[in-house]
Amino acid sequence: MELQTQTPNTLRKVLLVDDDQFLLDMYAIKFNKAGYEVKTADATATGLKLIKDGYVPDVILSDIVMPGMDGLEFVATLRRDNAVPNTIIIMLTNQGSSDDIARAKKLQVDGYIVKATTIPSEVLTQVEKICASKKA
């Protein structure tokens, strides 16, 4: 089935990074159905490797609290290396701590979604809103 042609939006490639396999699968299905090409990484190291190997997602949706390098360190690494300068980066996290939000702001992420209060279809809607506002 040609999923990529089902949506008129031009953002196609989404990289999901989350250590929770259940959430990864759930969001992957959601974005896939909406016409996105989805890659998943269950750890930041896996996500970094994909990007180092040449993968350039249009959107990165990353959890924050993960074993090893956390989601904000992952983004800091991408920023430092200027690895994906045109990629929209959105934090998707359970933690709404002011410290994390401050760190995310410092890294100039494009969005911050608290997943505990957001059902998957709303996550998709919010991501599309953020992407639309970035392109405007």
Ligand SMILES: [Mg+2]
């Ligand atoms: Mg986590």
